[in-house]
Amino acid sequence: MRFSEYLYSKAVTLCFLAIGLIIFGAFFAAAGMDPMFLFIMALSFLLLCLLWLLVSFLLTRERFRKLDSIADSLPEKYLLGEVLPKPSDPIELAYYRVMKLVSRSALGQAEQAKRDKEDYCEYVESWIHEMKTPLTASSLILTKAQEAVIESVLLANPESHLDAEIEPDREAVPVLLDSLERLRRELKRADNLTESILYYARIRTPGKEIQIGDVSADALIQDAVRSQMELLIAAGIHIETEGNFELHTDGRTVTFILKQLLINCAKYCPGCHVRIAAQDGQITLEDDGIGIPSYELPRVTERGYTGTNGKRTGGSTGMGLYIVKELCTQLDIRLEITSTEGAYTRVALNFL
Amino acid sequence: MDRILVIEDDAAIRTELCELLAANGYKPVGELPCELALLDVGLPQENGYEICRKLRQHSDVPVIFLTARESAEDELVAFGVGGDDFIRKPYNSSVLLARIARLLKRKSSPVLKVRELTLNLTEMTVHFQEQSAELTRNETRILACLMQKPLCTRTEIIEDLWNNSLYVDENTLYVNINRLRDKLHRIGAENYIRTVRGVGYRL
Numbered sequence: 001m002r003f004s005e006y007l008y009s010k011a012v013t014l015c016f017l018a019i020g021l022i023i024f025g026a027f028f029a030a031a032g033m034d035p036m037f038l039f040i041m042a043l044s045f046l047l048l049c050l051l052w053l054l055v056s057f058l059l060t061r062e063r064f065r066k067l068d069s070i071a072d073s074l075p076e077k078y079l080l081g082e083v084l085p086k087p088s089d090p091i092e093l094a095y096y097r098v099m100k101l102v103s104r105s106a107l108g109q110a111e112q113a114k115r116d117k118e119d120y121c122e123y124v125e126s127w128i129h130e131m132k133t134p135l136t137a138s139s140l141i142l143t144k145a146q147e148a149v150i151e152s153v154l155l156a157n158p159e160s161h162l163d164a165e166i167e168p169d170r171e172a173v174p175v176l177l178d179s180l181e182r183l184r185r186e187l188k189r190a191d192n193l194t195e196s197i198l199y200y201a202r203i204r205t206p207g208k209e210i211q212i213g214d215v216s217a218d219a220l221i222q223d224a225v226r227s228q229m230e231l232l233i234a235a236g237i238h239i240e241t242e243g244n245f246e247l248h249t250d251g252r253t254v255t256f257i258l259k260q261l262l263i264n265c266a267k268y269c270p271g272c273h274v275r276i277a278a279q280d281g282q283i284t285l286e287d288d289g290i291g292i293p294s295y296e297l298p299r300v301t302e303r304g305y306t307g308t309n310g311k312r313t314g315g316s317t318g319m320g321l322y323i324v325k326e327l328c329t330q331l332d333i334r335l336e337i338t339s340t341e342g343a344y345t346r347v348a349l350n351f352l
Numbered sequence: 353m354d355r356i357l358v359i360e361d362d363a364a365i366r367t368e369l370c371e372l373l374a375a376n377g378y379k380p381v382g383e384l385p386c387e388l389a390l391l392d393v394g395l396p397q398e399n400g401y402e403i404c405r406k407l408r409q410h411s412d413v414p415v416i417f418l419t420a421r422e423s424a425e426d427e428l429v430a431f432g433v434g435g436d437d438f439i440r441k442p443y444n445s446s447v448l449l450a451r452i453a454r455l456l457k458r459k460s461s462p463v464l465k466v467r468e469l470t471l472n473l474t475e476m477t478v479h480f481q482e483q484s485a486e487l488t489r490n491e492t493r494i495l496a497c498l499m500q501k502p503l504c505t506r507t508e509i510i511e512d513l514w515n516n517s518l519y520v521d522e523n524t525l526y527v528n529i530n531r532l533r534d535k536l537h538r539i540g541a542e543n544y545i546r547t548v549r550g551v552g553y554r555l
Contacts, residue, residue, distance in 0.1 A: 154503055229514040230444070
């Protein structure tokens with residue numbers, strides 16, 4: 001607040017003071033008061049007014065400063081009404097009461113929203129765990145079906161049959177085996193989707209569930225690759241891994257990040273060559289697939305963004321890389337994505 | 353035959369798990385004694401960790417925890433109560449079987465034998481009658497896979513290789529199988545690997 005602004009806010013009072021000075025001056029002059037005395041009186045009146053202005057300006061400015069510092073120090077601004085100093089001025093007091101009402105109502109709403117979110121996240125988490133039971137049962141049932149089919153082939157072709165090439169007894173067998181494998185891939189996709197919602201719920205409640213420890217980069221990479229082998233093998237992805245270093249981070253989350261990147265490879269560039277290297281505190285994953293157009297590159301980690309590749313392939317939610325980026329931020333990992341359309345995509349996770 | 357204790361509250365999973373184990377040469381049991389224990393963590397009454405702690409008081413059999421939970425804390429607790437391995441649901445059956453085999457392998461020898469063919473897994477050599485040949489890592493794994501099961505699908509072999517960090521694709525498998533056939537042919541093991549069209553391979 002500047003002095004001129006303050007002066008402007010006191011304009012009405014100052015006008016009345018000036019009018020008062022003129023009227024009383026006129027009265028005293030009419031009563032035949034000594035002009036010298038009148039002049040001294042007017043001067044001291046003006047000085048008094050000036051002094052009042054200055055003092056009240058300084059006091060007001062001090063109060064403003066205090067208010068600003070309270071507002072600045074408070075992370076949740078809606079709580080401001082609760083911590084304001086109580087004023088004495090009746091108008092200010094009225095405002096003060098309104099502020100308190102606003103704060104209380106906002107506080108109630110915020111608490112309710114927080115509770116709702118926690119309840120929701122808790123349910124999502126337990127739902128995901130429940131979901132794993134049918135997924136596990138289905139995958140075991142599939143294994144059994146596959147073994148039964150193989151058993152039937154073996155029964156139809158006993159040991160004595162020593163030709164170099166064996167024809168399965170029925171045409172249906174290869175089709176059946178292929179269908180079972182495709183079902184297993186779909187189950188893996190369902191599992192991946194449940195896992196990504198789990199991590200999505202976690203980025204909304206940061207700090208929870210993060211477990212920092214000493215892990216080796218190679219172990220995380222192998223874990224991620226193996227967990228996605230159904231999809232990667234089916235997509236004809238050629239994986240090459242090299243290098244290793246020790247790092248201090250949340251291994252499970254980093255594995256999840258790597259899995260998401262591998263799922264993207266299987267989805268967008270089937271048949272390509274993926275090189276995963278770990279060295280100098282950096283894990284890089286590079287494919288020689290379709291790449292990302294340069295104008296889309298800055299936006300790929302945006303929530304819900306699906307670029308031309310996503311629209312062409314379909315089934316893209318635009319959440320994968322968003323979750324990856326959020327998790328990287330949480331774990332202090334620098335995420336760098338570089339790409340040339342039609343040539344390569346390179347994702348670097350920098351742990352330093 | 354190794355007895356495996358299966359503690360799992362979901363009936364569907366329990367049935368399938370027992371059948372999977374039985375089909376792979378193990379004997380699933382519902383109570384002690386056993387050579388290995390598979391424990392579900394989330395059980396209605398007493399959780400898997402409690403059971404493991406009790407089991408540990410009088411037994412040192414390997415324990416594998418199977419869990420749907422995702423948190424790292426669980427893993428720490430699992431190892432804290434004396435678990436040997438921790439597998440998340442839904443698990444790939446080949447991974448589960450590989451881990452079971454690894455924990456039980458402590459006693460078994462690194463040599464596989466089918467008819468007159470002998471494979472040494474540590475030396476990566478194959479013997480037939482008086483002759484022998486050296487194999488690459490890929491070839492060793494492929495032959496081991498074929499010797500352990502009467503018939504392997506291509507995907508099964510590839511997944512077994514991936515579980516051993518050998519990331520090959522179907523074309524590479526094809527090339528490797530042919531090289532393996534050549535090597536076996538050279539030491540006199542004719543027609544040992546047979547193709548089952550549209551399915552996979554068998555010895």
